[in-house]
Amino acid sequence: MMEININSKIEIAKLVTKIENHDDDLSTWAIKNIKGAQIIGITGVFGSGKSTLISKLAVKFLSEGKRVAVLGVDPSSPFSGGAVLGDRIRMKDLNRYENVYVRSLSSRGKVGGLSYFTADVVNLFDALGFDVIIIETVGSGQDEIDIYNIAHTIVVIQVPTLGDEVQVIKAGQMEIGDIFVVNKADQGPADEKIREIETLITPRENGWIPKIIKTVAVRNQNIDELKNAIEEHYSYLKKNNMLYEKLILRLKYLLKQHITFELDNLMDSSISSQIAESLLKEKSITGSVNEILKILGEKYGEGRNI
């Protein structure tokens, strides 16, 4: 379909923009040209040090001669639809390297930690020949688990002092981590945090026992250890023929996102009630909600279409 110069950041950037704006042909091309990049997801609450850690981690891969793509997702405004994308502030070091491409994405109205087309952008990077793709999720919190569907290895970042041991046994992020990082380890009872995680964390569905690593990202402490743990997990997936399962998961997730995107758009349009009726036709909720909306419309709307 096309000739792309992978060394041209301008070309890559324009392609990402196209995908972000729902270019179906390009998404299809990307899927057909997936080469098998290593995909790493970094998640954790805002301020836990995701961006800094990614910057240090990316340098390790770059020094091995690998091509690295970094995707940072930040939240969009529910009111204006705009966004402030600030992940790059902590990634300035990467400007010294040629073989890395960094891109900030707005979540564009989607919850779950990624945007609708993040999987498509990842496929694009993969197809373009990047060896390693690192994704930073929005960082809002515990139910941010979309990344599980895209990344081979999930790194969940925790910091000392936040939350007690009950946080560790909750559903959500604690269930998807392959590696737990206790970052900012110099700023509180890090060992206590590690013990909490150690005591309560269970093996993952595929048998992998999560690793726990203590880091101080700003001082580059234990980043090698983190990198090794990521490699070890990736080898584990490879050795047990689990990489293809991850790819299946990613493609199914991608399809679901495309459907949700279309559906969300339709629900915002004037035919939303028809969509609801056709999807929920047997369900009593449709009728009652529509009835109430009608009453409210008559009472308060004065002819306005609610």
Place this chain on the structure above:
Amino acid sequence: MRKIRILIAKPGLDGHDRGAKVLARALMEEGFEVIYTGIHQTAEDIVRTAIEEDVDVIGLSILSGAHMYHFTRVLELMKKNGLNDVLLIGGGIVPNDDREKLRDMGVAEIFMPGTPINEISEFIRKNIKRPS
């Protein structure tokens, strides 16, 4: 509709970033996607970020007095990299004589302290060089 992407950056040894942050936030509220890079950026950093983020607008905030140097350098690198369709604007304390010179050089506009936000966002919507 396509989202307009704006890079807000502070070049050089100028740490006064309150204005840049307020503007980043205000432009977000206007519906733009704002990439904020923080302080102490070189012209090379700024242009590289603009390329990677595929922005429509580069906005430089300068209060240090070094505006002639930084704008010249950024314009040079923009030209070198073929960023002809990217709008360059600025904000900060810039004397009138220099503002005129900068406009002649290719800076679309310099906004002075006290400019209402909607003036800036209107300017951006009207003057971006790519189809929106």
